[in-house]
Amino acid sequence: MPIVNGAMVQGLDRSQPTFDPVRWRQVFPGHELQLRQLRRWLTSLLPNCPARDDLLLVAVELGANAIKHTRTGNGGRFAVEITWHGSTVRITVVDDGSSSKPHLVDDPMAEHGRGLQMVRHLSMRTGTAGDDRGRLMWADLPWESPSSELPAAFPAAFEEAICAGQVHLRRRFPNICTWFGRQTLCWWALPAPPAPNEFLTAVSAEDLAVQLAALQGPQSESR
Incomplete structure (x- = not known):
């Protein structure tokens, strides 16, 4: 395998x-x-x-x-x-x-x-x-559908904003799983131990970064 x-x-x-x-x-x-x-x-x-x-x-x-x-x-x-x-x-x-x-x-x-x-x-x-x-x-x-269709992606400008948010979060928090929920239209993160084993959510990548920084302490805020 x-x-x-x-x-x-x-x-x-x-x-x-x-x-x-x-x-x-x-x-x-x-x-x-x-x-x-x-x-x-x-x-x-x-x-x-x-x-x-x-x-x-x-x-x-x-x-x-x-x-x-x-x-x-x-x-x-x-x-x-x-x-x-x-x-x-x-x-x-x-x-x-x-x-x-x-x-x-x-x-x-x-x-x-x-x-x-x-x-x-x-x-x-x-x-x-x-x-x-x-x-x-x-x-x-x-996937074999008679119409071969699924719901369309977001407009190009919106997709660019999502990509920018993903790049920002991955650079600042490389060891934390973060993503944008396309159904919930919110940003999500699963903090790494020893943080609480629960999902974080926010309306923007910037707000999610604030929450993650608060969990990691002052050292993260100074980056």
């Missing part, structure tokens, strides 16, 4: 389109009732087609895995990101981490672990990375 950027990858790479991907991200509390909200979000986001049905199954399974087998299910949260890249849609789930790694069970009669078998069956590629501090699981699914 090949390794890409430190993550285990199942399947073979395929040629990538030349245009930029479109992304949406949403954060959910770590409770099983939120899986229904996850389905509703994806249903409202994506056009109705067989490819969407497969993606819903994979997304809910990865979300359920985060709730059942990581600290997300103990009052935490999980983030879901959808990336459309032409004929491929990637579903990514980030949780609060676990001391154990995701376990694929090949026995169809086993009581646990068959969900990841289904994920692998529906996906072209899958991968995982992380540890007890936080974990990421992703799956690439083929």
Whole structure:
């Protein structure tokens, strides 16, 4: 099984389109009732087609895995990101981490672990990375829609502003995961330990930087 950027990858790479991907991200509390909200979000986001049905199954399974087998299910949260890249849609789930790694069970009669078998069956590629501090699981699914359409990206000027905010945050806080939520229209961050293991959110990259600087103390403010 090949390794890409430190993550285990199942399947073979395929040629990538030349245009930029479109992304949406949403954060959910770590409770099983939120899986229904996850389905509703994806249903409202994506056009109705067989490819969407497969993606819903994979997304809910990865979300359920985060709730059942990581600290997300103990009052935490999980983030879901959808990336459309032409004929491929990637579903990514980030949780609060676990001391154990995701376990694929090949026995169809086993009581646990068959969900990841289904994920692998529906996906072209899958991968995982992380540890007890936080974990990421992703799956690439083929996207074959009669209209081949997903919601459009933001206007160019808005995209430029998002990119500028991302550059600013990554330069100032290179060890902290930050992103812009295209569905929530807010900026998000997952601070690194020993900060509290919870998501931060703000209406702008500048406001998010203020919150992160406050967590890191006066040394960060002086940069």
